Amino acid sequence: MELFVFVVAALMVLGGALGVITRSNPVHAALSLVLTLFGIAVMFVSQNAQFLAAVQVIVYAGAIVVLFLFVIMLLGVDESEDINVEPITGQRPLALVIGVGVMGIIIAAVVASKDMIGHRGDGIDTPTLESADANIRQLARHIFSNNVFAFELTSVLLLVAVIGTVLMARRVKSTGAGK
Secondary structure, X not given: OHHHHHHHXXXXXXXXXXXXXXXXXXXXHHHHHHXXXXXXXXXXXXXOOHHHHHHHHHHHHHHHHHXXXXXXXXXXXXXXXXXXXXXXXXXXXXXXXXXXXXXXXXXXXXXXXXXXXXXXXXXXXXXXXXOOOHHHHHHHHHHHHHOHHHHHHHHHHHHHHHHHHHHHHOOOOOOXXXX
């Protein structure tokens, strides 16, 4: 039975991954990504990692892909527009100022917490394996103390993916000279 579940989940993951890279319609590619993420969730369940499976479905398939679909559909991928015309005047300088401000906040947070980097959660009560939330507490401790940089890097990568989706959905409007 385990082999059957693994094979079905692996086929879901591979089929969805192939769909992501072969579909020309961005909406269909995003739906193929949902299939891939559900296949990974099935693999988590087969390894008795139900919490990770739930997070996989809720966060990735439920939030991230829905966000991608929302951005794709909001931009209207069937319409082409001139990317040389700025729809909101002054957005680029404002984005630069906000980007510099966010970078300043990140640098200030790193400098302010430099003495905490390397500590392994001193003062945090260590849950026993008998407690109901031991797995969640250990996972949270590892994510938000030992691996906080990787966690934040993942959020930046997701932001870049959304920006890439927006840019890919915008098409150059033809001048119509040959029409």
